[in-house]
Amino acid sequence: MTQRDTEVQLTRYRTERAVLPLTGRSVWLVLDDETLEIMPEARDFALHLNGAGKSENTIRTYLPRVAVFLNWADTSPGCDWRTVTVKQLARFKWHLEARPALVEAATIGGRGERSTRSAGTVNQYLTAVFEFLRYCGRAGLIDQAVSKRLVEPRHLRHMPASFDAGERGQFRFARVKELRARETSRPPETLTAAQVGHTISAAIRIRDAFLLLLLSETGMRIGxxxxxRRSDMHFLPDSTTLGCELAGAHVHVVRREDNANGALAKSSHGRHVPVGGEVVRAYRDAQIERESVAHATDSDYVFVNLWAGEIGAPMKYSAAYGLVQRAGRRADVNHLHPHLFRHTAATHWIENDTPIDVAQTLLGHASPASTSRYTHTSNERMRAAVERGAATVKVVE
Known part of the structure; x- marks a missing residue:
């Protein structure tokens, strides 16, 4: 038996997908392989996330990471996850940093590949575990003292100009995680204009090309x-007949809890995103393609299955990810995923001097801090600034 097989067999907890009978939404649960029972604390946490309006993808991301923590605690001598200490969590953090990402692949039924986690990934694991323990503390499932000792008060030395520190400076303190991996600040990965164009051109279906174009121009999330819905696509010069006072072609992004495909807009606040003529024409062409497929026009969803699965049913995340990855491979763009188009659009807006508040509204960010990650300065812009400055310097010989 290989070391890899031994490590996989050590996993006691794994995650499985379940469907909520009332809403049809998917939720991920943690199973105990020893008893074949659902772990109640993790189940309640998943239902809490679902009730709080978190997307299926968020729950699917959190629960396997919680399972990794539970597996680690189960195999660590003297460690009980219900009474875990900061010192023990520091050991868990070291485990995440030092151990290849293998065992957690087994928690969601996969085999995975050995790879070292980045500091950002380690912090995402810690966030999921801290949120799980905080929920258990608030719900009375564990002693609240366990979750309270995971954070510490920290004095804010620098604050935004509009921040109110209070009369006695009482708001200059924030509660931050006790443990955090040191991340190297780096800009998000983006695509070049050529890569975006090649990927869209590599789409075989008109529907697929329209999806890629829409993502790249609007920066919206795949969910x-x-x-x-087709009623969200306001592509007339004047949309007053549709009950909308906004001028010009635009798309309304609306959060709906009852989407049959589980798709969910992250923000509860709706927004609209203007689009150009190329998106309007691509949408028209996609509608013509759709009308040629029997039973595909019955649904109001914009993106529906046309050639596989239940024809006319709204497209699910897995199908969308698959078509994006296939287009990327045909365009020789490795590891392409839908969120790269969002990163690319946001970076393009900022680099073209779009005010950050405008970019924030376009992206649907609740806080400007989320948008500020795109304000990095590229090496090309820094070099151009230095060269412009050098051109004004006169050297006296």
Missing amino acids: EALGL
């Missing part, structure tokens, strides 16, 4: 795109 937002898959939740679009």
Whole structure:
């Protein structure tokens, strides 16, 4: 038996997908392989996330990470996850940093590949575990003292100009995680204009090309795109007949809890995103393609199955990810995923001097801090600034 097989067999907890009978939404649960029972604390946490309006993808991301923590605690001598200490969590953090990402692949039924986690990934694991323990503390499932000692008060030395510190400076303190991996600040990965163009051109179906174009021009999340209805597409010069006072072609992004495909807009506040003529023409062509497929026009969803699965049913996340990855491979763009188009659009807006508040509204960010990650300065812009400055310097010989 290989070391890899031994490590996989050590996993006691794994995650499985379940469907809520009332809503049809998917939720991920943690199973105990020893008893074949659902772990109640993790189940309640998943239902809490679902009730709080978190997307299926968020729950699917959190629960396997919680399972990794439970597996680690189960195999760590003297460690009980219900009474875990900061010192023990520091050991868990070291485990995440030092151990290849293998065992957690087994928690969701996969085999995975050995790879070292980045500091950002380690922090995402810690966030999921801290949120799980905080929920258990608030719900009375564990002693609240366990979750309270995971954070510490920290004095804010620098604050935004509009921040109110209070009369006695009482708001200059924030509660931050006790443990955090040190991340190297780096801009998000983006695509070049050529890569975006090649990927869209590599789409075999008109529907697929329209999806890629829409993502690249609007910067919307894939869940937002898959939740679009045809009534959200206001592509007339004047939309007053549709009950909308906004001028010009635009798309309304609306959060709906009852989408049949589980798609969910992250923000509860709706927004609209202007689009150009190329998107309007691509949408028209996609509608013509759709009308040629029997039973595909019955649904109000913009993106529906046309050639596989239940024809006319709204497209699910897995199908959308698959078509994006296939287009990327044909365009020789490795590891392409839908969110790269969002990163690319946001970076393009900021680099073209779009005010950050405008970019924030377009992206649907609740806080400007989320948008500020795109304000990095590229090496090309820094070099151009230095060269412009050098051109004004006169050297005296």
